[in-house]
Amino acid sequence: MKPVVRVSILRCSPEHFAELRQMAADADPILRPGIEAMPGLLSFYFGADEETSSLTNVSLWTSLEAAKQLDTFKPMLDLGKPFIEKGATFERPIMNYATLWELHGAAESPGTAR
Structure with missing residues (x-):
């Protein structure tokens, strides 16, 4: 079965971007343990794009059911309020995409399981 790609996007005004980016960075130790413990997690990325004043988290999950665990993850819901x-x-x-096809770049380590 191919992974489900979950994409959550936050947008803000440029004048608040630096503060919100820092808030997102500060959320790492609060969110990481619970997300890492979720069944079906393959990978999770939190990113920031200053040019578009947006933050995103993109994650890969073994199934739609696994991806939707984040819908009710209380620490993440609570941290959304200050934003x-x-x-x-x-x-x-929030978007949960069925994988249609995938690529693995040359930078990926040989033997990495997918």
């Missing part, structure tokens, strides 16, 4: 208070908006609904 909204700073004027951020979350794109809804």
Whole structure:
């Protein structure tokens, strides 16, 4: 079975971007243990794009059911509130994509399981 790609996007005004990026970085030790413990997690990335004043998390999961665990993950839901208070908006609904095809770049280590 091919992985499900989950994409969550937050947008903000340019004047709040640096503060929200720092808030996202500070959330790592709060969110990491619970997300890493979730069954079906393959990988998780949190990124920031200053040019578009947006933050995103993209994750790979073994199934749609596994990906949707984040929908009810209380630490993440609780941490979203201060972002909204700073004027951020979350794109809804969160997108969960069925994989149609995939590539593995030359930089990937040989023998990496997928």
